[in-house]
Amino acid sequence: MKNLNRLAALTLTAALTAALTACGGTAAASSGTAASADATAADLLSEIQARGTITIAMEGTWAPWTYHDESDTLVGYDVEVGTKIAEKLGVEPQFVEGEWDGLLAGLDAGRYDIMVNGVDITPDRAAKYDFSTPYAYNRTAVITRADDDSIQTLEDLNGKTTANTISSTYAQLAEQYGATVTGVMPCISPAAMQ
Helix, strand or coil, X not given: CHHHHHHHHHHHHHHHHHHHHHHHHHHHHHHCXXXXXXXXXXXXXXXXXXXXXXXXXXXCCECCCEEECCCCCEECHHHHHHHHHHHHHCCEEEEEECCHHHHHHHHHCXXXXXXXXXXXXXXXXXXHCCCCCCCCCCCCCCCCCCCCCCCCCHHHHCCCEEEECCCCHHHHHHHHCCCEEEECCCCCCHHHHC
């Protein structure tokens, strides 16, 4: 339990750092100064505290991170992280669910203050966004029909067709191995579509 609390504290600290600088990534990159990034982060923090809420983007469809329980309440580890960030800032969390393909675009457009969701850190994303220290790691697996043993490794995807969320790193990985990617929509709960 002590290690879990320490992990939660480290995650919260990292997430708070990202929360206060997430929207400053572009401004800092264009000005090239740490002072500009600090000023942008301070402006965002002031805006969040004046508003009394922090708008947090997430999918809401990826258990155990964000999902809806039996009473259709948004729950999960990322919801708990977002709630702790809001508590630390002295504001209320306002969770906004969306499809994966639109979450980063919403962050870019200023519709969200932060995003608490699974996001692979790629070089392009790292140049544009400030990330917290990762608090989870995932493994990629290819799922086929039980009677299809033609795919044993990623190399076996060459010439095959896969179903992926288009802007995901999974789609990029499949394409790198020669697959044709067919875009699919992630499962969205009825509450998220309102």
